[in-house]
Amino acid sequence: MGLNIEDxxxxxxxxxxxxxxxxxxxxxxxRIDRLQSLSRKGLWGIILFMVLSAAGYAVIGYQSVIPxxxxxxxxxxxxxxxxxxxxxxxxxSALILTLPRIVDGSDTYRGWAVVxxxxxxxxxxxxxxxxxxxxxxxxxxxxxxLTLEYISLLIHCRREIQLEKETIERxxxxxxx
Numbered sequence: 001m002g003l004n005i006e007d008x009x010x011x012x013x014x015x016x017x018x019x020x021x022x023x024x025x026x027x028x029x030x031r032i033d034r035l036q037s038l039s040r041k042g043l044w045g046i047i048l049f050m051v052l053s054a055a056g057y058a059v060i061g062y063q064s065v066i067p068x069x070x071x072x073x074x075x076x077x078x079x080x081x082x083x084x085x086x087x088x089x090x091x092x093s094a095l096i097l098t099l100p101r102i103v104d105g106s107d108t109y110r111g112w113a114v115v116x117x118x119x120x121x122x123x124x125x126x127x128x129x130x131x132x133x134x135x136x137x138x139x140x141x142x143x144x145x146l147t148l149e150y151i152s153l154l155i156h157c158r159r160e161i162q163l164e165k166e167t168i169e170r171x172x173x174x175x176x177x
Contacts, residue, residue, distance in 0.1 A: 024171065025168050025171050025172070028164045028165075028167050028168045028171070029164075029168075031160075031164050032161050032164050032165070035157045035160050035161050035164070036157065036161070038107070038109075038153065038157055039153055039154050039157035039158075041109050041111070041153065042109060042111060042146070042149055042150030042151075042153045042154065043150065045109070045111030045112060045114070045115060045146055045149065045150070046111075046146050046147070046150060048115050049111075049114075049115050049118065049142050049143075049146055052115060052118070052119050052122070053122075053135075053138075053139050053142065056119075056122040056126070056131065056135060056138075057135060059126060059131070060131050060132045060135060063126060063129050063131060063132065071127065071129070074127070077124075077127045077128035077129070078124065078128060079128075080125070080128050080130045080133075080134070083121065083124045083125060083128060083130075083134070084134065084137070086121075086124075087121055087134075087137060087138065087141060090117060090121075090141075091141045091144070091145065094114065094117075094145050095144075095145070095148070097110070098110070098145065098148045098149060098152060099148070101152045102148065102151060102152040102155060105152075105155050105156040105159050106152060106156060107153070107156045107157075107160075109149060109152075109153050110149060111145075111146050111149040111150070114142065114145045114146055114149060115142070115146070118138055118141065118142040118145075121138045121141075122135075122138055125138065
């Protein structure tokens with residue numbers, strides 16, 4: 001029983017798959033570049049939050065300038081104590097969701113949602129005319145959560161970059177042999 005041409009082709013493919021390097025150096029370098037750009041996503045989230053916070057801080061002086069009738073048209077503001085309670089609950093729940101991702105080295109970045117929620121808290125405090133008192137609470141919450149999100153993403157990217165560098169070294173060793 002002889003082998004036909006298709007059988008030898010699949011045997012050749014099997015042999016090259018076994019002995020060929022898993023990935024070429026160029027592909028590894030491309031993945032390293034992609035991981036480095038992914039790690040910068042956390043910095044962009046922090047920068048966006050800083051810009052939002054600067055705008056929130058600048059608006060504090062305008063709370064008293066806007067007439068109370070404008071605020072009354074939209075209805076009564078929620079009590080400041082409930083906004084603060086919601087901020088505390090949000091902070092702890094976001095911490096509970098972020099800390100396991102740091103340990104697991106997850107590649108998901110949830111910083112954009114953090115920026116949006118904290119922007120809403122700036123808005124709620126502004127509407128309740130209490131942003132001047134509570135600005136730093138929102139800012140500290142944002143700084144903590146976004147720093148942890150960035151650390152989570154950075155840990156993942158550094159781990160994956162190290163694996164890619166090891167793959168490059170294996171490719172080089174196989175090419176030398």
